[in-house]
Structures are given as structure tokens and as C-alpha cells.
Amino acid sequence: MTSLLDLPTPSLLLDLDVLKRNLARMAEAVARHPGVVLRPHMKTAKNAQVADLAAQGKGPITVSTLAEARYFADHGFRDQIYAVGIVPAKLDAVAALNAAGNAVKVITDDLDAARAIAAHPGPLEVLIEVDVGEGRAGVLHDGEELLAIAAALGPRLVGVLSHSGHSYAGRSIAAMAEIAELERSRVVAAAEKLRAAGHALRIVSAGASPTAMYAGRLHGVTEMRAGVYMMGDLLQAQLGVHPLDDVAVTVLASVIGRYPQRQAVLLDAGALALSKDRSTEAAPKDWKFGRVLDLDGRPTLGEAMVVRVHQEHGEVRGEGLPLDRLPVGARVRVAPNHVCLTAAAHAQYHVLENGRLVAIWERANHW
Amino acid sequence: MTSLLDLPTPSLLLDLDVLKRNLARMAEAVARHPGVVLRPHMKTAKNAQVADLAAQGKGPITVSTLAEARYFADHGFRDQIYAVGIVPAKLDAVAALNAAGNAVKVITDDLDAARAIAAHPGPLEVLIEVDVGEGRAGVLHDGEELLAIAAALGPRLVGVLSHSGHSYAGRSIAAMAEIAELERSRVVAAAEKLRAAGHALRIVSAGASPTAMYAGRLHGVTEMRAGVYMMGDLLQAQLGVHPLDDVAVTVLASVIGRYPQRQAVLLDAGALALSKDRSTEAAPKDWKFGRVLDLDGRPTLGEAMVVRVHQEHGEVRGEGLPLDRLPVGARVRVAPNHVCLTAAAHAQYHVLENGRLVAIWERANHW
Numbered sequence: 001m002t003s004l005l006d007l008p009t010p011s012l013l014l015d016l017d018v019l020k021r022n023l024a025r026m027a028e029a030v031a032r033h034p035g036v037v038l039r040p041h042m043k044t045a046k047n048a049q050v051a052d053l054a055a056q057g058k059g060p061i062t063v064s065t066l067a068e069a070r071y072f073a074d075h076g077f078r079d080q081i082y083a084v085g086i087v088p089a090k091l092d093a094v095a096a097l098n099a100a101g102n103a104v105k106v107i108t109d110d111l112d113a114a115r116a117i118a119a120h121p122g123p124l125e126v127l128i129e130v131d132v133g134e135g136r137a138g139v140l141h142d143g144e145e146l147l148a149i150a151a152a153l154g155p156r157l158v159g160v161l162s163h164s165g166h167s168y169a170g171r172s173i174a175a176m177a178e179i180a181e182l183e184r185s186r187v188v189a190a191a192e193k194l195r196a197a198g199h200a201l202r203i204v205s206a207g208a209s210p211t212a213m214y215a216g217r218l219h220g221v222t223e224m225r226a227g228v229y230m231m232g233d234l235l236q237a238q239l240g241v242h243p244l245d246d247v248a249v250t251v252l253a254s255v256i257g258r259y260p261q262r263q264a265v266l267l268d269a270g271a272l273a274l275s276k277d278r279s280t281e282a283a284p285k286d287w288k289f290g291r292v293l294d295l296d297g298r299p300t301l302g303e304a305m306v307v308r309v310h311q312e313h314g315e316v317r318g319e320g321l322p323l324d325r326l327p328v329g330a331r332v333r334v335a336p337n338h339v340c341l342t343a344a345a346h347a348q349y350h351v352l353e354n355g356r357l358v359a360i361w362e363r364a365n366h367w
Numbered sequence: 368m369t370s371l372l373d374l375p376t377p378s379l380l381l382d383l384d385v386l387k388r389n390l391a392r393m394a395e396a397v398a399r400h401p402g403v404v405l406r407p408h409m410k411t412a413k414n415a416q417v418a419d420l421a422a423q424g425k426g427p428i429t430v431s432t433l434a435e436a437r438y439f440a441d442h443g444f445r446d447q448i449y450a451v452g453i454v455p456a457k458l459d460a461v462a463a464l465n466a467a468g469n470a471v472k473v474i475t476d477d478l479d480a481a482r483a484i485a486a487h488p489g490p491l492e493v494l495i496e497v498d499v500g501e502g503r504a505g506v507l508h509d510g511e512e513l514l515a516i517a518a519a520l521g522p523r524l525v526g527v528l529s530h531s532g533h534s535y536a537g538r539s540i541a542a543m544a545e546i547a548e549l550e551r552s553r554v555v556a557a558a559e560k561l562r563a564a565g566h567a568l569r570i571v572s573a574g575a576s577p578t579a580m581y582a583g584r585l586h587g588v589t590e591m592r593a594g595v596y597m598m599g600d601l602l603q604a605q606l607g608v609h610p611l612d613d614v615a616v617t618v619l620a621s622v623i624g625r626y627p628q629r630q631a632v633l634l635d636a637g638a639l640a641l642s643k644d645r646s647t648e649a650a651p652k653d654w655k656f657g658r659v660l661d662l663d664g665r666p667t668l669g670e671a672m673v674v675r676v677h678q679e680h681g682e683v684r685g686e687g688l689p690l691d692r693l694p695v696g697a698r699v700r701v702a703p704n705h706v707c708l709t710a711a712a713h714a715q716y717h718v719l720e721n722g723r724l725v726a727i728w729e730r731a732n733h734w
Contacts, residue, residue: 008433008734009454009456009734010734011734043678043679064678064679065679066375084623084635084679084680085623085624085633085635085695086623087376087621087622087623087635087695087696088695088696089376089621089696090375108695109624110624110625110695112694112695112696113695113696116696135629136633136677136680136682137623137624137633137680165677254454254456255454256451256452256453256454256504257452257476257477257504258477262502266452266503266504268451268452268454271644271707271708272708272711273734275642275643276642276643276644276645276708277638277643278643310503310532311410311431311707311708312410312431312432312451313451313503313504315503327479328452328454328455328475328477328479328480329454329455329456329479329480329483340638340639340678341638341639341643341678344639344712345711345712345733346733347732347733365714366713366714367375367376367377367378367640
């Protein structure tokens with residue numbers, strides 16, 4: 001394989017050693033809870049080789065698009081939850097996957113959609129989405145809507161599902177654990193309410209990376225979903241999901257301009273290659289549009305960060321930026337604020353193992 | 368062709384009628400300046416059919432990546448400026464295009480890069496980038512660096528180039544015209560300084576959509592570059608580049624959840640399908656993550672806008688949001704804050720003419 005000096009820039013790098021550490025850390029965290037399965041969310045990685053490591057033996061996975069559902073089904077991952085509210089127009093595609101031997105489960109929080117699902121020839125299985133406090137999607141765990149939707153779904157109902165994306169705003173391990181416990185109690189209460197009404201549920205699905213990592217107990221939950229932990233990013237590091245140095249995905253970039261008068265350099269990685277995500281804006285350490293590391297992925301460039309982006313330009317500044325080491329053509333790596341968004345801008349990963357390029361892995365982008 | 372009801376969601380739509388109006392408006396604006404050529408920037412559209420309309424007869428274009436340079440060369444657009452500072456590692460690729468009969472010009476503002484360009488076997492032609500006030504890239508128009516770089520480039524130097532991206536912060540036509548005149552005076556002064564030093568320059572290239580539209584005079588400038596005007600977006604509309612209703616690119620999305628208790632709906636277009644660009648944040652009207660229109664692209668949904676995004680979820684709220692018209696499965700269109708970023712998330716355009724789907728056009732994404 002070529003070296004990092006031969007790759008075009010910008011390019012997306014995936015450090016396999018870091019990925020494996022992140023996977024092991026989460027596997028261990030979930031293993032603390034007997035009977036709870038990890039159902040990794042592939043919306044971040046969108047890649048089958050990563051899924052083979054994260055869901056070993058073609059285990060259960062979560063997906064966020066029909067494109068992912070099809071791609072992972074093609075790669076042998078039959079047990080999927082498509083964890084974005086389903087619309088009737090997408091049922092044919094899901095049922096076709098299921099008719100071909102897959103078990104792609106859909107979710108809903110809407111009575112009309114539940115009726116459409118019930119009326120569809122299938123095969124289809126459904127989870128009801130429960131709002132456990134995020135206020136994004138889902139029905140209340142103790143409301144009448146939950147029962148009405150379940151009644152409409154009938155035997156196609158197989159479980160309940162919740163997401164605690166608001167845990168991303170947590171600022172301590174205790175705060176994550178508290179959010180995890182609130183989520184657990186509410187999604188389990190929803191399941192109990194449905195079981196009391198005569199519905200047989202086999203799946204009680206919860207999770208997000210911080211809560212999967214720090215939940216104190218998960219009694220009643222059958223599985224945890226998490227995705228961003230695999231790659232990690234500058235927000236997840238500050239949430240305690242992984243150490244700051246364990247960001248597995250970085251963007252390889254070249255210096256395209258050097259400006260001593262303002263102590264800045266420009267990179268050929270801008271708004272498209274990094275995304276405009278500003279997830280660390282409210283975090284203890286604001287990394288602007290990304291932390292700039294040296295070519296080996298080490299933090300030897302002072303507090304270098306991408307402070308401003310244009311479509312194909314990223315402006316780097318920061319305390320201690322060593323301009324003498326950054327002539328035009330020099331290469332650096334940018335660790336992302338929010339890896340899901342950054343990775344989605346790229347068609348493939350250049351995979352590193354022990355610092356050497358060993359493979360190119362594709363991504364199932366788009367819809 | 369299928370109808371808008373049959374397309375998968377999210378999908379990117381391009382309204383050809385609006386595109387043509389936007390192209391005509393800019394062509395007319397630039398035609399006010401005899402001897403000034405429009406060199407459309409294809410970084411927004413990244414599509415050859417659009418280039419055929421914007422640069423008729425395979426006219427001169429601007430590109431922002433090597434991927435675009437190759438793609439447009441393959442489609443017959445030989446005269447290109449690759450308007451992002453070049454690094455030595457990319458010179459082989461550019462020279463290969465030129466050896467095949469193209470004229471892809473590169474830009475630099477760096478003495479070391481200029482020496483590398485001069486030492487390369489070529490064929491290569493170069494413009495020096497001049498900073499006219501944006502403070503992003505470029506040398507000063509009246510500094511010694513300009514002359515040193517020119518001397519290093521020797522006969523490969525064919526012009527100077529400036530960009531006034533700071534015109535995006537302008538808030539009146541008078542302000543745009545003032546920025547345009549400052550840019551003109553500085554880039555022309557740079558050209559004159561180089562000519563006085565014995566360099567023959569045939570290109571004095573300036574521009575950005577707002578300044579191309581509103582420049583009062585362009586004496587000494589040979590060409591204007593602009594790109595986002597073709598498609599338009601919610602920021603450009605507020606800069607007066609086009610009417611608010613002339614946004615040619617929208618994202619088709621489905622309602623995936625309806626929440627009367629908080630007067631909101633969720634769409635299946637979120638951070639990936641719309642981007643996280645917040646360009647209108649500081650504009651007179653902040654459209655958050657995009658303006659929500661009905662399926663015909665008309666503003667009949669009150670002040671509906673996407674107020675919050677997650678990876679595949681967009682939450683819509685706004686004064687007068689008609690929830691009764693937005694059940695799960697209903698389809699809407701989202702006009703983007705910043706079309707360059709939104710379009711880049713999609714592999715292709717679904718092209719509409721007189722409201723009917725007539726074609727699918729690809730995009731030359733990535734690098």
C-alpha cells in the first residue's frame with residue numbers, strides 16, 4: 001500500500017488499533033449487564049468490515065437509512081432495527097428485505113403509520129418508539145397513545161425502543177448514569193404497560209454511547225444501541241466515552257497556505273471534508289471545527305484547531321502553532337467534533353494498522 | 368419519469384426553470400461590463416449539464432477540487448481555474464490534465480509552492496492569489512511577496528486572482544458594490560504592479576456571487592467568478608443575489624412524526640441531508656437549518672423551518688405550521704441555508720421542469 005504521504009488530500013483515515021480499543025471498551029461496559037445485548041448502531045461507520053468487528057458473527061445491528069439496511073443485509077447482517085420513524089412509502093422496501101430472509105424491524109410513534117403497517121402485506125415487525133426525555137420522537141411511556149398504537153399494530157409489535165440523545169449534554173459520569181436510569185425506568189415501564197395489555201414483547205431497546213457506557217443497571221432492558229463510540233470524536237471524549245487520544249477517524253489534510261502575520265495556516269480540508277458540525281461549542285473544551293494533529297495522529301502542534309471553514313479551506317490557529325513545521329504541502333490530521341457528520345462527507349476509509357495503510361473500506365452513504 | 372410522490376426521501380431536487388432564471392440574471396449583470404467574462408464556479412453545482420447552461424459552448428469555468436477538474440475536463444470544459452491554493456503533490460495530476468489538452472490553471476500565494484511549480488515539468492499555468500480584504504488566503508496587493516512569487520514563477524505566471532467572500536457579510540447593495548470596488552482596485556493594482564515589473568498577465572480574475580451581481584465598474588478585471596448564484600439559497604436571497612422564491616435546489620423530505628403537543632413535525636431530512644450550515648444565523652431572517660415549503664415548492668406552510676437536526680431527523684416548527692396538512696408520510700421540500708453544503712450531501716439531482724421530473728443528473732462529489 002501507499003503511505004500517508006501518497007494519499008490524496010483530503011482523505012478519511014480510520015485507525016484500526018484505536019477502533020478495536022473503543023470496541024473492547026464498550027463491549028466490556030455492556031457485559032456488566034447480564035442478558036443485555038449490544039446492538040451497535042452502524043450509522044456512524046456505515047461499513048461492513050467495521051460491523052464485523054462491532055457485531056461479531058453477523059450479530060444484531062441498528063441502521064438509520066434504507067441504504068444502510070440494504071447494504072448490511074447484502075453483507076449478511078440479517079437482524080436489524082431501522083431506528084428512524086418509518087413512513088408508509090418505505091414499507092415495501094423493508095418488506096422486500098424481510099421476504100429475502102432478513103429481519104429488518106421498523107419503528108413508529110404514530111397511529112396512522114401503525115395502521116398502514118398493519119395493513120401492509122409484510123413481512124414486517126415493529127417497535128414503538130418511546131420518548132424518555134429527549135423530546136425528539138416517541139410517545140410518552142405512560143400515555144394512552146402507546147396502547148392505541150400497540151392495538152393497531154397487533155401481532156406485528158415486537159418491542160419498544162428509546163433513545164437518550166440528550167445524554168450528549170451530560171457533563172459528568174453521574175449525570176450520564178442518571179439519564180440512563182431515567183431512560184431504563186421509562187422504556188421498561190412502557191414495556192410493562194404493553195405486556196399488561198396482552199402484548200408479547202421480546203425487545204426492550206435503549207441507548208446512546210454515553211448511557212451504554214455508564215448505565216448503572218439495565219434491568220428489563222434487552223439490548224443497548226450505540227454507534228459513535230466505535231470511532232469516537234472530540235465531543236464523545238469529553239463525555240467520557242473514550243480517552244481524547246482514542247479518536248479512530250481523522251481527516252488527512254495538506255497545508256495549502258501559511259500566514260505568519262496572523263499565525264495561521266490554511267488546510268485543504270474545509271466545510272465539506274470536516275462538516276460544519278460545532279458539537280463541542282458548548283463542551284468544556286471547544287475545538288471549533290476540529291483538533292489538528294501531526295501526521296502520526298499525535299498532538300504535537302500545540303493547541304492547533306480549525307477555527308474557520310469555507311467549502312474547501314480550513315483555517316488553523318492555536319496557542320503554540322509551530323509554523324516552521326507547517327510549510328505548504330505539509331500534512332496533518334484533523335480529529336472531528338462529531339465523527340458521524342465528518343465521515344459522511346467521504347466515500348471511503350483509508351485504514352491504518354500500526355500506522356501503516358492496510359486497506360480501503362467503503363461507506364454506505366446517502367439514502 | 369416518476370412523480371415527486373414516488374421518489375425516495377430524502378432526495379435532492381433541482382428546479383431547471385429557477386436555475387435558468389438565476390443564470391440569466393447573472394449573465395445580464397456581468398454583461399453590463401464590456402470585456403468582462405463570467406467564469407462560473409462549478410463548486411456548487413458539480414454537474415456538467417449545469418455547466419453547459421452556465422458556461423455555454425464549453426466556456427471557461429472555475430473548480431474547487433481535482434475531482435471536479437477531472438470530471439469537467441472529461442465533459443469538455445478545457446479552460447479551468449482550480450481556485451484553491453495548490454500543493455506540490457497535486458501538480459502531477461494537473462499537469463497530466465493539461466498534457467491531455469486541457470488548460471487547468473492553478474493558484475498560489477506561497478513562495479515555496481511557486482518554486483515547486485517552476486521546477487515541475489508541467490505543462491502548468493499559474494495565477495497569484497491576492498488578498499483583497501477577506502483575510503483568508505492571498506498575498507497583499509502592494510507587498511514585496513507578490514513580486515517575489517511572480518519572479519519565482521517566471522513565464523508560468525498568467526494572472527492574478529482575488530475572492531471577496533467577505534461580501535457575504537454585506538447587508539445592502541451599496542455595501543456589496545463598495546466591497547466589489549475595493550476588490551477591483553486591489554486586484555488590478557496587483558496586476559499593474561506585476562506588469563510594471565515585466566510580467567505579462569492575461570487574466571485578472573475576481574468575484575463572488577454578490578459582487579458579480581452588484582459591482583459598479585470592473586475596469587481592469589478580465590473575468591468574474593461566481594457559483595452559488597446558480598442555485599441560490601436562503602443567505603444569497605437575503606444578499607439580493609436572487610428573489611427568495613428563486614432557490615433552485617431543495618431537499619424533498621417526508622414527515623416521519625407529528626407532535627401536536629409541541630406544534631412540531633419531524634422530517635427524514637436531518638443533519639446529513641441538509642448539512643449543519645447555519646449561514647443565515649447572522650442574516651436579517653434566520654432560517655435555522657432551512658425553510659420548509661410544500662411539495663410544489665411554495666411557501667404555504669406558514670413560517671415553517673427546520674429548527675433542530677439530528678443525523679437523520681429534522682424538527683420543523685414555525686408560526687402557522689398547519690399540522691393537519693402534515694401527517695406522517697406527507698412530503699415537503701426544504702430550501703437550504705447554504706446550497707453548496709446541502710447539495711454536497713447528495714449523489715445526484717432529480718431535475719424538475721415545469722414541476723415534472725425530467726432527468727437525474729450526477730454530482731462530482733468528493734476529492
